[in-house]
Amino acid sequence: MRWTIKPKPNRQDIDCLMRELNVDEIIATLLIQRGVKNFEEAKMFFRPSLTHLHDPFLMKDMDKAVERIEHAIKQGENILIYGDYDVDGTTAVSLMYSYFLSFYPNVATYIPDRYEEGYGISFQGIDFAHDNEFSLIIALDCGIKAVDKVLYAKEKGIDFIICDHHRPGKNIPEAIAVLDPKQDDCSYPYDELCGCGVGFKLIQALSAKNGQTIEDLIPYLDLVATAIASDIVPITGENRILAFYGLQVINSQPRTGIAAITKPLKKKLTITDVVFIIAPRINAAGRMKHGQHAVRLLTETNVNTAVKFAEEIEEFNSDRKNLDQLITNEALQQILDNKEEEKYTTVVYNQKWHKGVIGIVASRLTETYYRPTLVFTKSGEKLAASARSVKGFDVYNAIEACADVIEQFGGHKYAAGLTLREEKYEDFKQKFEAVVSSSIDKNLLTPEVMIDAEIDFEQITPRLYRILKQFAPFGPGNMTPVFMTNNLHDTGYGRGVGEGEKHLKVTVIHNLSNPIGGIGFNLGNKLPLVKDKKPFSAVYTLEENEWNGNVSLQLKIKDIR
Template sequence: MEYVWKQKPKASQSAVEKLGKEINVNPTLANMLINRGVESFDQAKDYFRPNLSQLHDPFLMQDMQAAVERIELAIDREEKILVYGDYDVDGTTAVALVYSFLKGIYPKVDFYIPDRYKEGYGISERGVRHAAENDFGLVIALDCGIKAIDKVNLAKELGVDFIICDHHTPGDELPQAIAVLDAKRQDCVYPYKELSGCGVGFKLIQAFAKKKGMEESGLYAYLDLLVVSIAADIVPITGENRILAFYGLDRINNTPRAGLKALILRSKIEKEIGISDIVFKIGPRINASGRLEHAKASVELLISTDLEEAIERAKLVDEVNATRRNFDENITKEAFEMIAAREEDAEWNSTVLFKEDWHKGVIGIVASRCIEKYYRPTIILTESNAKATGSARSVVDFDIYEAIAECSELLDQFGGHKYAAGLTLSVDKVPAFQEKFEQVVKRRIEEIHRKPVIEVDDELLLDQINYKFHNILRQMAPFGPGNPEPIFRISNVYAEDVVVLKDKHLRFKIVQDGQVTTPVCLGFGMADRAKDPDLTTVDMLRSRMRFDIVGEMRENFFRDKSSLQLYVKDIKFD
């Protein structure tokens, strides 16, 4: 895939000099910080030294007072409380967090996760009736519910109250729940709008603890769950999320709960855990149960208190994840073949694919794989319960939720946000939806959306890549959306010692003005990338042709020895 390299804006020289002098950093670092909204000593202090005291008052969130009072009333009345959540990582971590907290102070608490195949996303009629038939007076819904107007009305008729804790975009009408906690509500003044679903659940228990005079430090034990949700749900790691992620990573690296400890062991992570480890190793394992079987298994793992029991549960979850990978690979191959066949007929701005026997649990992953290869707003649909149900994924800065909303007359239901969404429609309406969605995307899409962009922080010389510089970069973590890992450009170099690893990865050194790089360069999946009809990247590197390179600086540990490496994002030959 061809990338566009985009140099991040240069701050004014006066601003760079001012910040550099205030915090004693070089111009490169000062400019990087300004691009991340850090422009003064005080902002730099908050950025480099996040503190839990900076968290916002949870009672700033609309309806929080009503939510806390309803939980208090349920406890006073000795009502049963049902903690209800979505089946993905955000939902299951949210359920584990709120359930564990409430269960620690009140015995009449249980949890419920809808079946992806029998009930679908969000609050289901089956779930509501389960609550009523089992005498639950209060349901706390997490990571779902913001559009569950009919289901909440049904619950009221059956004598069940709801508290909604969601972070998705509300519709024009809110459910008639006791409380609707969602910072994206137009009437909500809560300062930070990008909490995960688990994050909203954390604010609820934070508010309850504050009201009851409980020590807030007791809540920090739940931050390992919260950082997993922040990483896996790909919410911005800015503001409050960055503080919570910072302390959550400290927790998961030092005193993780039994369930996460077991997952870490199964994932064979032998270094300090970062956001990317959660995204690529821990998160998929938690997700696997809800994708292929039932996410109840993931919640039971996350609330385990005995490590031996957790290790057995993690083994089962890991086996499901291995099966998930097989489904993923096979369906992705079929999807690529379908796209290639379509390409022969016309040039498309979007991808909408439907096959009735694709596994519902992996279509979101397949949509992401299609974007990696073809880079277009993508929707993958399969048949479930006599309906076409799908997952949508988007490219950078293209709002796929709004594009789907323009096709709402063809849909039974839909929900989500800018980069990811879910939808359901009649099978016979799929062709019409494919056509309408393509028209909408064609009208909305801009040239900048057609190729993936690599945003470059700055250009470096080889002698600037050293441990002193890297140690400062490490303090800018945790990295993620809104606070990306710094990417640097190194120009006019050639390669030495080019080695192909496992037939698909590259390892090499680069030379600039006669100076050989200190870090080894690693290019994952780059060995067979074609740069010319007759030449691969390997051929061109070995020819000593000059090139520019962009990548991230990382520290590698092998046999108790540390070395700097450059993780290559892209190469452009002269």
């Protein structure tokens, strides 16, 4: 790992904030690194308020979207809520559908089949709408590039409202309204919303016109927080506020479907728990079977039925785990067989690989070789791929540079998808390698750990940890604070633990401090560095460890030198 210590803020700013907030230097430093420079900003950071959400009508086309929906309701039109099959899409559809159902019955949901229709708006979906007399489609987490599909719908007398957060192409679809804060001509103050977040802004606008307040929408925020966590958008600005209140809903009064997933857990859930417990299960429906299963679970109000749906989804998730492990092993073997370990990119293909898990496999390969990665499989007559990137490298731009050999593509800086004709696979593979090798900063091919501050163990106190906990929810843009301490010594009990002793367990002292326990997951190979009380440096976060009813602080070690 590359260890990068963040620049220390201006001394004057640190002293000023320490006085204003009556906090120590570490807290003041961490806050300034997160853009918090005075008492008012600190108040907003530690006490997020729904009153700080932006006016939804600041978003381009919001007035047109609300006007068209109001007209549809007045005329008794059938409205189809259409969304992508991943967590962001299915939570967005569940959000919009359950909101409409609270006052208007003529609504239905549609999630495209990952295998038959692929990502985004499909001709098949529009035909379904036409056959079933839907005259308005609200598309969520997709649609910003569906120029031809929206035109096709128009010919069939169907209007579109698009709620998306992906990067627009050169042409914007001719929909009634296009809500996407990433449009160049949209002056909305915050452009990092997820698809479900954009959908929430639409219901916020609709509810304001209906005389409701933002408090009336709090019950929907468990869905928004789940989407924010799973789509890995920055937890800053509006996302931080929505995630903060959404987590409160998840932990106090979650909807029946989310409660059915989290019921076995007897603890307060964090954003990390949402990422690793709730999101994979919701995602598994679209990966292994159909995204509509996730919508059924998230909109169900009967407890017993929700529990059945949750058990079904648990099975999908179990199947998904087995499959992604199998395919990951096959992909790693393919890299070795083709002697491609030294390349700047990973591009692998097998026509039998399950399309539902290639995104997860791409993430696993990126963890192993740490370079921009694409995993291809056969999808109908074409090949489909999921792309993942390394921190600091824009894989979307790299794919765009290969546009002449691609059928279609879309996504974000770190995750994207594409389709191409099979005969173009080798051309793409060579071109993608050439683009990445000529444009990537070679330092980015080594994982980086960003260090917030260098501290001594004397500074680690229960008060420090209590304040750090209030920095949550954590995520991109507000990661868990990472510390570094030099000249550490293990007390002599350092050992490998877990299966194959792949984890490192230590008890560490620094200068004259009391010993602190530490755990380093997948750092068992670093044991020789700490043996015989040799001095070492560690990068770590702080966490609570509960053992036999006793709670103590411990180091969660990220790396050792």
